[in-house]
Amino acid sequence: MKPGFVYILTNKNNTTLYVGVTSNIVLRVRQHKEKHMLKAFTAKYNLEKLVYYEAFQMIGDAIGREKQLKAGSRSKKVALINSNNPEWLDLYEEVKRAFGGFDYGDEEE
Template sequence: MGKGGVIYILTNKNRTTLYVGLTSDLITRLHDHKTKKYTNSFTARYNLDRLVYYEIFHSITEAVAREKQLKAGKRQTKIDLIEGFNPEWKDLTDEVLKW
């Protein structure tokens, strides 16, 4: 059995920009985003450090396919996903850290 993956969506405090990412270790990846480990990255430049959505997959292949689907989709599709999952757009990082 292969390793699973998580797709996630980050935004900034004003919700002006959305970022769709993929990882096999969401906790570590969130830490990287919040501390701006990669200072020249898109997420660091636009202060995208609020986790507002995620999906967990049993295989990385499934996660990659879903990430491509979301990235190719319209912004409104992502907003609809977020609002269905997290209507208040609260930062879900604390929830994930309890895993």
């Protein structure tokens, strides 16, 4: 079974949050940054800064966590980000170093 990741993106001013799930976090965040889907929510609101992610051995676990996060309030998401990334830095380079060598196939979500 494929591994999975749940992630949170925001814009440069940290005003809008997006929770997503993927089996290839490096590719998926790059797609957000390059605005592959121009009409998508993330492209419309310039959500391309990765501020939080979790890795799972199975994609099903990541999907469950995504649902849990999406059901939570904005304040819970902000608290989660603050506890792991208090400066709200873009974690994309970290993710590329940690997971960039793994090829889980090209996905389009």
